Structures are given as structure tokens and as C-alpha cells.
Amino acid sequence: MGCSSLTQATIPPSVTEIGSHLFKGCSSLQNISIPSSVTKICDYAFDGCFSLTDITIPQTVESIEACAFFGCNSLSRVIFLSSLVSIGDSAFSGCSSLKQITIPPSVVSIGSHAFERCKSLEQISICSSITTIKAFTFSKCSSLSQIRIPSSVTSIDEHAFNGCSSLKEIIIPFSVSL
Numbered sequence: 001m002g003c004s005s006l007t008q009a010t011i012p013p014s015v016t017e018i019g020s021h022l023f024k025g026c027s028s029l030q031n032i033s034i035p036s037s038v039t040k041i042c043d044y045a046f047d048g049c050f051s052l053t054d055i056t057i058p059q060t061v062e063s064i065e066a067c068a069f070f071g072c073n074s075l076s077r078v079i080f081l082s083s084l085v086s087i088g089d090s091a092f093s094g095c096s097s098l099k100q101i102t103i104p105p106s107v108v109s110i111g112s113h114a115f116e117r118c119k120s121l122e123q124i125s126i127c128s129s130i131t132t133i134k135a136f137t138f139s140k141c142s143s144l145s146q147i148r149i150p151s152s153v154t155s156i157d158e159h160a161f162n163g164c165s166s167l168k169e170i171i172i173p174f175s176v177s178l
Contacts (some may be wrong), residue, residue, distance in 0.1 A: 001025055007051070013037045018045045020065075027051060036060050041068045043088065050074055053097075058083045064091050066111065075098060076120075080104045087114050096120055099143075103127050112136050112157070119143060128152045132158045142166055 002025040009023065009032050023029055024047040034041075036058045043065040046052060054077035057064070066088035069075060076097040084104050089111035092098060098118045103110070105127040112134040115121060121141045126133070128150040129161040139143060140163040148171045149156070161167060 004028055007031070011038070013033055016040070017042060020044055021047070024048055026077070032163055034061070039063070041065065043067055044070065046072060048072075055079070057084065059083060062086070062121075064088055066090055067093070071093055073102055082106070085109070087111060089113055090116065093117055099123070101125070103130070105129055110137060111136065113139065116140055126150055126153070131155070133157065135159055136162060145169070147171070 001021050002090045004027050007028050007030050012036060013035040016037055018038060019046045020042040024044050027048060027050045027093045029049045030051045038061045039060050044067045047067050049072050051074055051135045052072050053074050056079040059081045061082040062085045064087050065091045069092050070090055071091045071094040073094060073096045076099060078101060080106060085106060086109040090113040092115050093116040096119045099120050100123045102125045107127055108129050113136045116136050116173040119142045122143045124147060131152055131154050133153060133156045135157040136159050138161050139159055142165045144164045145166045146169045
């Protein structure tokens with residue numbers, strides 16, 4: 001935490017979770033490889049890693065907790081190879097360079113504010129296992145122009161798309177409760 005000169009880190013294959021605040025404030029961290037032994041990325045693990053540009057989430061990761069990648073404003077690519085089940089509150093909030101995200105079909109829960117202030121986010125694919133889009137999930141995603149809500153979604157909470165100034169079309173099935 002707070003190692004502002006750290007540019008690269010290698011996590012050994014014996015590690016099963018990336019702990020809370022582990023790389024928080026490592027503002028020069030550009031490259032990290034997450035081994036396939038990791039099952040959880042804990043809260044604030046990479047918060048403030050301003051130089052991190054891309055990350056691959058391995059097949060084994062089931063949970064990305066609250067604020068795990070909060071404020072990683074250079075993060076432009078996230079690849080999910082995982083059987084991810086949950087994305088926590090504000091997990092990718094403030095990732096202002098993130099342009100596209102495909103949420104794996106294994107995800108059943110996306111926290112509130114999860115992608116808030118991802119102002120470069122143009123495209124999002126929401127998988128059919130999601131039932132609720134929580135409050136402020138995509139708030140202030142000012143480049144988002146279209147979103148397709150799958151029929152599995154039964155409710156959209158308040159301000160889910162607040163401040164999405166480029167949003168031209170939301171395709172919603174009749175079964176969704178607003």
C-alpha cells in the first residue's frame with residue numbers, strides 16, 4: 001500500500017486472494033499478473049493505481065469486492081476469463097479510460113456505483129443472469145449511447161443511468177419494473 005514508485009508486481013501462485021488495500025495508492029503500478037490460484041480480489045486492492053492500463057481476471061476469480069479498482073483512471077481494458085459471481089459496490093468507479101466491458105454470464109450481482117464515472121465507457125453487455133441494476137451503477141458514464149437490458153432484469157434502481165448524457169437508447173423488455 002502506498003508504494004508510489006512500484007511499477008510491476010508478480011503475485012506468487014500460492015496466493016488465493018488479493019487482500020484489502022494491498023496495492024492501494026501504488027500510483028505507478030503499470031503491470032500485474034493475477035495467478036489462477038486467486039479466487040477473490042478484496043476491497044480497495046488496486047484503489048488509486050493510476051498507471052494500471054489493463055487487467056486480466058483469471059478463470060478462478062469469483063468475487064471482485066467494493067472499490068477494488070476504484071479510481072484506476074488509466075484502466076482501459078478488463079478481460080474476464082472468470083467464473084465471476086459478483087462485482088462489488090464501486091468496484092470500477094472512476095475508471096475513466098474504460099471503453100468497453102463484457103460482464104461474464106456467471107455474474108449474478110453487480111453492486112451500486114460499480115461503473116460510475118466511467119466516462120469513456122461506450123458499450124456494456126449485461127448478461128442474462130443479472131436481475132437488478134442497482135442505484136448509480138452506470139451513473140455519469142457520459143459516453144454510453146445505448147444499453148440493452150436483458151429480460152432477466154426485474155428491477156432498475158434509482159439513478160442507475162444518471163448523467164449518461166450521450167445515452168440515446170435503452171432497450172428494456174416489458175418484464176422490467178422501474
